[in-house]
Amino acid sequence: MTQEKYTRQTITARTEWIPGKLFSITTTRDPAFQFVPGQFARLGLPENPQINAAPDLWRAYSMVTPPHANELAFYSIVVPDGLFSPRLRDLQIGDAIYIDKTAFGFMTPERFPQGGQLWMLATGTGLSAYLPMLDDPNTWQQFEKIILVHGVREANELTYQDDIARFARTHARHEGQFTYLPATSREKLPGAPQARITTLIETGELESLANATLDPAVARVMLCGNPAMVTDARKLLTDKGFAPGRRGIPGSLAVENYW
Numbered sequence: 001m002t003q004e005k006y007t008r009q010t011i012t013a014r015t016e017w018i019p020g021k022l023f024s025i026t027t028t029r030d031p032a033f034q035f036v037p038g039q040f041a042r043l044g045l046p047e048n049p050q051i052n053a054a055p056d057l058w059r060a061y062s063m064v065t066p067p068h069a070n071e072l073a074f075y076s077i078v079v080p081d082g083l084f085s086p087r088l089r090d091l092q093i094g095d096a097i098y099i100d101k102t103a104f105g106f107m108t109p110e111r112f113p114q115g116g117q118l119w120m121l122a123t124g125t126g127l128s129a130y131l132p133m134l135d136d137p138n139t140w141q142q143f144e145k146i147i148l149v150h151g152v153r154e155a156n157e158l159t160y161q162d163d164i165a166r167f168a169r170t171h172a173r174h175e176g177q178f179t180y181l182p183a184t185s186r187e188k189l190p191g192a193p194q195a196r197i198t199t200l201i202e203t204g205e206l207e208s209l210a211n212a213t214l215d216p217a218v219a220r221v222m223l224c225g226n227p228a229m230v231t232d233a234r235k236l237l238t239d240k241g242f243a244p245g246r247r248g249i250p251g252s253l254a255v256e257n258y259w
């Protein structure tokens, strides 16, 4: 028998955040599957289960659960004419899902030195990668200040707020260690800027809102989600002196593009 590169797991829970648009699934976990917060799994499904039950469609998904959890969870958009995400959305509790035995990805806090501020900038489902970091006490030990910026179009896409508040209550070492900054681009939300993340960086408003300076001497920045945001924000940050780590030298910038 050939040794498969993946394991068969089972859906144990589903959450519909916005019907037909945003959902989460929880799955069983192979005890041998190891990862660090910020990494992603490759999920597999058969394109046509009637013809072939073996998985032939594979997509990357960041773990939203921390490494110490017994199960895995993933947060997903539904791309209406996408091949994978509508199939993932249709899975019911008890259905099978396939997970590559290896976790991937380098946008992890361990790439950064001890101390300073961690800025987590996400658009949409890019939030996923930051949730296990926020649910990990090591992140709160590593950084003096953590700033989470979640950019979405409409306010109902600001998901996981209760969990984020709970992580801060559980792990924050001091008052003011954590700042959560939601930003909506197509809807006015009281107390939150109506602007894109890149505009907020450019105008300096992000620094005012966070009460912190985007200075590579003290700040480490992660960018995750929409590749246009990642490219534009990376340019703005490079101009400020931010750079990814190289040849064992820790950097001040780490990114993950979702497509």
Ligand SMILES: Cc1cc2nc3c(=O)[nH]c(=O)nc-3n(C[C@H](O)[C@H](O)[C@H](O)COP(=O)(O)OP(=O)(O)OC[C@H]3O[C@@H](n4cnc5c(N)ncnc54)[C@H](O)[C@@H]3O)c2cc1C
Pocket: 040, 059, 060, 061, 062, 063, 074, 075, 076, 077, 078, 079, 081, 082, 083, 084, 085, 086, 124, 125, 126, 128, 129, 256, 257, 258, 259
């Ligand atoms: C490293 C990595 C981690 C990822 N983690 C996640 C995750 O945690 N959650 C998640 O929902 N997706 C994530 N993705 C994207 C995911 O792999 C799929 O692309 C997505 O679920 C859509 O699959 P699809 O086959 O339906 O459409 P695809 O054919 O893969 O994508 C079609 C188009 O949909 C758009 N699109 C794809 N993904 C997204 C998205 N997340 N948000 C908005 N628009 C999108 C893009 O325009 C893309 O060209 C990740 C991708 C990478 C590379």
